[in-house]
Amino acid sequence: MDSLSSTPATAPNATSADGPVAQAVAKRRTFAIISHPDAGKTTLTEKLLLFGGAIQLAGAVKARGDRRRARSDWMKVEQERGISVTSAVMTYDYAGCTFNLLDTPGHEDFSEDTYRTLTAVDSAVMVIDAAKGIEAQTRKLFEVCRLRDMPIATFVNKMDREARDPFELLDEVEQTLALDVTPASWPIGMGKSFLGCYDLIRDRLILVARSKGEKPDEGELCSGLDDPKLDELLPGWAVTELREQVEMARGLCPPFDLQAYREGTLTPVYFGSALNNFGVRELLQGLAEIAPAPRPQPTAERAIAPEEGKVSGFVFKIQANMDPKHRDRIAFFRLASGHFKRGMKLRQVRTGKQITLHNPVLFMAQDRETAEEAWAGDIIGIPNHGNLHLGDALTEGEELHFTGIPAFAPELLQRVRLTDPLKAKHVGRALQQLAEEGAARVFKPRLGSDWIVGVVGALQFDVLADRIRTEYDVPVIFEPTTWITARWLEAEDAQSLKAFCDANQASLADDHDAQPVFLARNTWHLDDAAKTNPEIRFLKTRERV
Numbered sequence: 210m211d212s213l214s215s216t217p218a219t220a221p222n223a224t225s226a227d228g229p230v231a232q233a234v235a236k237r238r239t240f241a242i243i244s245h246p247d248a249g250k251t252t253l254t255e256k257l258l259l260f261g262g263a264i265q266l267a268g269a270v271k272a273r274g275d276r277r278r279a280r281s282d283w284m285k286v287e288q289e290r291g292i293s294v295t296s297a298v299m300t301y302d303y304a305g306c307t308f309n310l311l312d313t314p315g316h317e318d319f320s321e322d323t324y325r326t327l328t329a330v331d332s333a334v335m336v337i338d339a340a341k342g343i344e345a346q347t348r349k350l351f352e353v354c355r356l357r358d359m360p361i362a363t364f365v366n367k368m369d370r371e372a373r374d375p376f377e378l379l380d381e382v383e384q385t386l387a388l389d390v391t392p393a394s395w396p397i398g399m400g401k402s403f404l405g406c407y408d409l410i411r412d413r414l415i416l417v418a419r420s421k422g423e424k425p426d427e428g429e430l431c432s433g434l435d436d437p438k439l440d441e442l443l444p445g446w447a448v449t450e451l452r453e454q455v456e457m458a459r460g461l462c463p464p465f466d467l468q469a470y471r472e473g474t475l476t477p478v479y480f481g482s483a484l485n486n487f488g489v490r491e492l493l494q495g496l497a498e499i500a501p502a503p504r505p506q507p508t509a510e511r512a513i514a515p516e517e518g519k520v521s522g523f524v525f526k527i528q529a530n531m532d533p534k535h536r537d538r539i540a541f542f543r544l545a546s547g548h549f550k551r552g553m554k555l556r557q558v559r560t561g562k563q564i565t566l567h568n569p570v571l572f573m574a575q576d577r578e579t580a581e582e583a584w585a586g587d588i589i590g591i592p593n594h595g596n597l598h599l600g601d602a603l604t605e606g607e608e609l610h611f612t613g614i615p616a617f618a619p620e621l622l623q624r625v626r627l628t629d630p631l632k633a634k635h636v637g638r639a640l641q642q643l644a645e646e647g648a649a650r651v652f653k654p655r656l657g658s659d660w661i662v663g664v665v666g667a668l669q670f671d672v673l674a675d676r677i678r679t680e681y682d683v684p685v686i687f688e689p690t691t692w693i694t695a696r697w698l699e700a701e702d703a704q705s706l707k708a709f710c711d712a713n714q715a716s717l718a719d720d721h722d723a724q725p726v727f728l729a730r731n732t733w734h735l736d737d738a739a740k741t742n743p744e745i746r747f748l749k750t751r752e753r754v
């Protein structure tokens with residue numbers, strides 16, 4: 210805590226001597242919110258946008274969602290099940306910083322999409338329900354962040370409800386996630402007697418009673434916890450409890466250490482209530498001050514520093530257009546380096562083709578607008594007709610392959626059955642496109658005419674069937690298959706791979722990139738194939754490069 214400055218955030222680490230790219234980079238905060246469904250991610254997102262001045266009215270995020278849903282048939286699935294299956298980017302400014310907030314679907318069936326989104330952010334905010342603590346999905350997503358040593362700030366939400374003891378919550382974060390914790394604020398009471406928080410960074414008392422509405426109170430500056438002001442402003446029980454608890458917390462938790470946070474080993478914890486706009490400003494200020502600016506991005510060739518003059522970046526998400534009648538898509542492109550300008554020609558490394566970016570899109574909270582320029586760390590949307598694939602690198606010429614964008618082994622496989630056999634060709638095209646988009650894995654067995662579709666969560670089948678029907682006009686049904694799992698095949702020498710494939714035609718399929726895949730009927734089948742063919746690697750995941 211001690212090393213946090215109490216001055217408002219200004220582009221840290223950038224000086225006027227730095228070039229324009231370095232200055233723009235220092236101001237950028239590209240982050241995502243991770244949480245278990247219902248912890249309050251949507252509410253917090255909305256409040257962050259409200260404080261960032263990106264929206265005027267609370268409720269706008271939802272209203273926008275409703276309008277969007279009404280326009281798209283397949284999203285009925287989303288509406289009916291009350292879940293959010295799409296993710297978007299929202300850009301807003303606050304305290305001299307430009308924030309790019311990448312929304313992630315909360316439902317676990319769509320975690321694959323979430324994982325990929327996490328490859329495009331530099332830090333995360335973990336939202337925890339104060340009554341529930343760390344839940345399954347939070348933990349899963351946290352593990353993904355940990356793989357990337359991602360800095361995480363924690364927001365304990367719903368303090369206005371009956372909550373668990375703050376010490377117990379801190380302890381749970383520390384124990385279950387093996388992460389050092391340090392409180393950035395301390396809650397005073399909870400539930401009906403939740404009075405507010407003491408901001409341990411700026412020594413301010415922020416009271417719920419004064420923070421109603423959209424412009425919460427700035428808080429009362431104190432000279433420390435011994436300040437007699439506290440005795441005037443708080444009832445006796447609350448001051449005593451606050452002083453005792455903070456003293457104890459300071460004894461138990463390490464002080465804030467910027468480096469440990471940036472390395473992903475310590476999380477500052479903010480308490481609040483997103484619904485009541487409470488604690489949101491402190492979180493935003495915290496992010497402006499301590500969250501990392503765009504970090505170097507790994508590629509197979511070298512690490513790409515964001516300040517580099519030349520533009521480079523990668524596609525981490527592809528989303529079908531909201532209008533099902535037009536099959537164009539938006540590729541979400543994270544700029545890893547440089548200063549992008551509209552009309553720029555970039556090289557698609559996979560194909561060697563030049564692509565001119567005439568109509569890149571920036572995502573503001575309520576609108577999309579044409580991106581005239583963007584800087585490293587920003588996300589732009591590139592409309593295209595399917596030529597951009599997940600993991601594609603675009604550069605000003607350099608041969609770069611960004612790493613760490615995973616393709617997941619599907620955990621559930623089903624066969625596609627056409628209700629109209631004349632549409633076999635159409636379904637092939639639809640599946641190919643959906644696979645390229647990353648909505649599912651699609652396998653064409655070498656024998657027979659079936660298509661096998663693999664997903665990570667069962668709900669994806671419903672969404673896919675709905676999309677194939679509405680976007681491609683092909684009614685399909687997903688049916689159980691004899692295959693239980695799929696493995697990508699690799700071998701040091703091409704000959705042995707070919708020999709294995711030839712000898713196992715009945716279990717062989719090709720994915721949408723024509724990569725060979727082994728389909729297994731059961732675990733014994735898979736284990737046996739692996740044991741008798743040690744020269745072949747059976748891979749659960751395949752990196753998209």
Ligand code: G4P
Binds near residue numbers: 484
């Ligand atoms: P999610 O995106 O993480 O799934 O959560 P979301 O924000 O949708 O919040 C889930 C529920 O929790 C919502 O109630 C929301 O109003 C409520 N909530 C969020 N933050 C707070 C908070 O600080 N305090 C309290 N008491 N409740 C909070 P709902 O009834 O499911 O939806 P709605 O009808 O209110 O929209």
